[in-house]
Amino acid sequence: MYPIPIHNLIRAFATLPGVGQRTAERFVFHLLKSGKKDAAELTVALKNLIETVKSCEICWDFSDRSPCAICLDKKRDPTMLCIVQESQDAATIERTGQYTGRYHILRGLLTPDDEETMHKTKIPELFERIATQTSPIREIILALNPNLAGETTMMFLEKKCKAINPTLTISRLARGLPMGADLQYADDITLGSALKHRQVS
Numbered sequence: 147m148y149p150i151p152i153h154n155l156i157r158a159f160a161t162l163p164g165v166g167q168r169t170a171e172r173f174v175f176h177l178l179k180s181g182k183k184d185a186a187e188l189t190v191a192l193k194n195l196i197e198t199v200k201s202c203e204i205c206w207d208f209s210d211r212s213p214c215a216i217c218l219d220k221k222r223d224p225t226m227l228c229i230v231q232e233s234q235d236a237a238t239i240e241r242t243g244q245y246t247g248r249y250h251i252l253r254g255l256l257t258p259d260d261e262e263t264m265h266k267t268k269i270p271e272l273f274e275r276i277a278t279q280t281s282p283i284r285e286i287i288l289a290l291n292p293n294l295a296g297e298t299t300m301m302f303l304e305k306k307c308k309a310i311n312p313t314l315t316i317s318r319l320a321r322g323l324p325m326g327a328d329l330q331y332a333d334d335i336t337l338g339s340a341l342k343h344r345q346v347s
């Protein structure tokens with residue numbers, strides 16, 4: 147059994163996604179061995195994170211201000227919304243430099259067969275936004291992961307968003323086989339989608 151401060155920090159690290167007991171132990175003993183400097187930097191970075199990062203009240207991205215820079219940017223089309231699961235997905239799309247609209251971060255997906263799980267996400271806030279935004283939203287791009295929860299959520303959103311505004315254009319990211327993929331190893335969803343969204347060359 148480790149001394150209590152060591153045990154407590156191991157337990158705290160082990161709650162992070164992808165970090166098990168062994169990795170948490172490695173983190174803690176690395177910090178102990180590297181002296182006080184690394185631990186002090188980590189403490190300051192964590193304190194800044196907690197004190198300065200907030201949620202954008204419009205798109206629910208994490209930002210150092212609310213509304214965030216994208217929601218305030220007059221050059222970004224407010225009538226086009228890209229719906230993503232997490233902040234990192236929006237950052238990935240931003241890196242392409244191809245998208246000039248705005249975002250809505252769901253912070254989770256529906257559990258299949260349980261529409262009530264939408265209350266654990268920012269889906270109700272999305273419906274509110276579509277119903278009330280001053281510059282009316284014309285197009286929604288559903289950019290969720292093509293797994294069971296992602297598909298369930300996209301189908302639910304298509305139905306409900308259309309009910310709020312029947313003139314909305316709703317699109318999905320075109321999906322297909324990645325470069326270098328081998329057909330026989332492609333999963334059913336990817337291959338089915340590649341067929342459905344095939345392009346005439």
Ligand SMILES: [Zn+2]
Pocket residue numbers: 202203204205206207213214215216217
């Ligand atoms: Zn925002």
